[in-house]
Amino acid sequence: MILNTITNGVVLDHIQAGGAMEIYKALNLDKLECQVAIIKNATSVKMGRKDILKICEPIDVNLDVLGYLAPGVTVSIIEDSKVVKRKHIEPPETIEGVIKCKNPRCITSIEQELPNIFKLTDRENLVYRCIYCETQNKKKQGDIK
Amino acid sequence: MRSLIDIKELTTQEIDELIVVAKDIIANPVKYLEKCKGKKLATLFYEASTRTRLSFEAAMYELGGNVLGFSSADNSSASKGESVADTVRVCSGYADIIAMRHPKEGAPLVASMHSLVPIINAGDGGHNHPTQTLTDLLTINREKGRFDNLVIGLCGDLKFGRTVHSLIGAMSRYNNVKFVLISPDELKVPSYIKQELDKSNIEYVETRSLEEAIPELDILYMTRVQRERFFNEEDYLRLKDTYILNMSKLAKAKDDLSILHPLPRVNEISVEIDNDPRACYFEQALNGKYIRMALIMKLLGVE
Numbered sequence: 001m002i003l004n005t006i007t008n009g010v011v012l013d014h015i016q017a018g019g020a021m022e023i024y025k026a027l028n029l030d031k032l033e034c035q036v037a038i039i040k041n042a043t044s045v046k047m048g049r050k051d052i053l054k055i056c057e058p059i060d061v062n063l064d065v066l067g068y069l070a071p072g073v074t075v076s077i078i079e080d081s082k083v084v085k086r087k088h089i090e091p092p093e094t095i096e097g098v099i100k101c102k103n104p105r106c107i108t109s110i111e112q113e114l115p116n117i118f119k120l121t122d123r124e125n126l127v128y129r130c131i132y133c134e135t136q137n138k139k140k141q142g143d144i145k
Numbered sequence: 146m147r148s149l150i151d152i153k154e155l156t157t158q159e160i161d162e163l164i165v166v167a168k169d170i171i172a173n174p175v176k177y178l179e180k181c182k183g184k185k186l187a188t189l190f191y192e193a194s195t196r197t198r199l200s201f202e203a204a205m206y207e208l209g210g211n212v213l214g215f216s217s218a219d220n221s222s223a224s225k226g227e228s229v230a231d232t233v234r235v236c237s238g239y240a241d242i243i244a245m246r247h248p249k250e251g252a253p254l255v256a257s258m259h260s261l262v263p264i265i266n267a268g269d270g271g272h273n274h275p276t277q278t279l280t281d282l283l284t285i286n287r288e289k290g291r292f293d294n295l296v297i298g299l300c301g302d303l304k305f306g307r308t309v310h311s312l313i314g315a316m317s318r319y320n321n322v323k324f325v326l327i328s329p330d331e332l333k334v335p336s337y338i339k340q341e342l343d344k345s346n347i348e349y350v351e352t353r354s355l356e357e358a359i360p361e362l363d364i365l366y367m368t369r370v371q372r373e374r375f376f377n378e379e380d381y382l383r384l385k386d387t388y389i390l391n392m393s394k395l396a397k398a399k400d401d402l403s404i405l406h407p408l409p410r411v412n413e414i415s416v417e418i419d420n421d422p423r424a425c426y427f428e429q430a431l432n433g434k435y436i437r438m439a440l441i442m443k444l445l446g447v448e
Contacts, residue, residue, distance in 0.1 A: 105270045107249040111228050114255060122340075129337070132251020133272055136337060 009034075010061060011076040012053040017041055019070055020051035026065050032057065067092040068099070068139075071126065093120050095128065103135040147444055148257040148264040152275040152311045157318050159443075160282060166439035167283050167432070174207070177438065180447050181210035187240035188214035189232065189256075190267070191223055191247045196408055196430050197267050197276070201244045204437040208447075213240060230259040237261040242445055244276075245269075263444040271305035271371075276440060277407050278311035280433035285316075285364060287432065288403040288425055292319040296361050300327040300388050301368035301413060303334040308407040309368060313338055317347050324349040325358045329387045331380070332370070355388050359398045365390070367406045367413050367426075391415040398423070405429050 015023060020038050023029075029036050034057035044050040061075055067089050077085040096117045101108045108114050108130070118128040118137055128137045149155070155163075170177050186205040190198050193216070202212045215221045222232060229247065233256040236243060243260060245253045246267040253266035253273075268274040285292065297316060299309050303326055313334070316322050324342070326334050326349060333351060342349050352358050359365065370385045372378075389412060390404070406414060406426040418424050441447075 103250065105248075105250050105272075107229065107247070107251040107255055107269075110249055111230075111255070113228070130251070132254055133270070134250075134337070 005081060006054055006056050006078045007081050008056075008058050009078050010055045010057075010059055011078060012055075012061070012066070013050070013074040013076065014044070014047065015051040015053065015070055015073055017047070017049040017051055020053055023053060023066065023070055023073075026069055027062060029053070029055065032059070062098075063089060064092050064095045064098050068095050068128070091120055091123065091126055094118070099128070099137055101130040101133065101135060102137070103130065103133050106130060106133040106135060108132060146261075146263055148253075148260070148266075149275050149440065149444065150254050150257055150264065150266045151273050152278045152315050155275075160279070160315070163279060163436060163439045163443060164283055164286050166442065167435040168287070170435050170438050177208055177442075179209040180442055181205060181208035181445065184208075184210040184242070184445060184447075185240040186210060186212050186214075186441065187236050187243045188212060188216070188267075189221070189236060189243055189245045189247075190214065190216045191218040191221065191245075191252070192268070193217060194246055194268070196433060197246060197274075198244075200430070200434040201265075201267065201276075201437055201441075203434050204441055207434070208438055208441060210241075210441075214244075229255045232256075233260045233264070242441060265440065265444065268307060271307050273311055274307045274407075275311055276433070276437055277308045278315050279436040279440065280429060281308065281312050281366070281405060281407070282315060283432045283436045284405055284425055284429040285403070287428075289363065292316065292322075294321045295319075295363045296323045296325060298325040298327055298355075298358050298362040298365045299334075299368070300355055300358075300365060300390075302332045302370045302384075303328040303368070304332040305371055306368045309334070309366065310338055312366065313342070317342065317345055322347065325362060326351045327353070327355050327358050327388070329353060329384055331384060332387075355390070356394055356397065359394060359402075362398065362402055365398070365402055365404050367404065367410075369406075369409065369411050369413055386412065389413055389415060390418060392417050392421075395421065395423070 037054040039052040041049045071091040073089045075087045076083045096115050100116050117131045121127050121129045188198050205212050229252050237260040242263045244265045244267045245256050247269050250270040250272035253269050257264040303309050372381050402423045403425045404423050
């Protein structure tokens, strides 16, 4: 399989195999006009198999969304066909406006204008809790706001 | 400016200081009669309450201060759709300190983000109720004279019972405390609380049997199964009478057991227990006034 090299853009590498589409949707990449390559099940020495997303345009990636969904992903910024910046994504300490609290007893359930803020309370198990009601967010596909 | 939203915000030393002040108020009430003269407490209660609201109000009056507020959401602008943030922005211009109860979890935290004066969480849904915990701690301290080396049984609704969650958090700070968590499967302590106990290496057991648990307890904290926490009436009716403490169950308990209950009681403690020397729940309600006096003084910076 031959893919054109990116001149200017962003590459998201080391995505867990099967995870690319969720990131594609969560980062709203479907709204972009430029070419976006979704590479599934690429061979990886470290991971066995992995997914890769190549975006042929310099965009601001929402690192909160990415860090919540797929910690461990590598983001590479490409300029003039060269990698000018590479970042290994860690789970963010706080995420705002990424997910919504599902607790019907939470104040955010009746006051819609309140920002949904979650704090990382257990880094090992990637547990996020609502700052208002402390309810644990159960991570599942499609829970990005 | 400091608020109190969660008991975890107070250090162990601060809790000890509040208890010392509360005990001094009990011993020398006259000394405190004018400590808050000219100050106003706003009680913003979006949910019904007897003890908490009245004890806050009595506390402020006994400190020489004044009180204003509302006792249900229907009597406030919340019924017109006003947000907590807006209500608090307005009310913090009318009072020096605010006590807030709200049925939604996290509402007092939102209030503290927008208030010009200290906010005291007077209960937010099934979440936190720090002044009840301070009340419980003062009661335990007055009954037992210590916080260490205690076996504490918590019985009833351990899932939605905010007083239970806060008390576990507060008592976890002390040495050699063991929790016996007595509840039906449907009303067990939430997993995040058990995770915290595991992380801190604190001993606890879960059981469904009050009879089996009662002989080893130093403190028995009874709770009501709260109708208002259930979305489904059928579940409430099925679970409400799971535990009833009566004289025959109490016969197996230690002579120096202390029975606590945040009140209101429905039928989970038989009235025949009320005159037993081990029943402490009415003293506990009175302690609530004294510890709230100590807290109001602390948050207002009154010496």
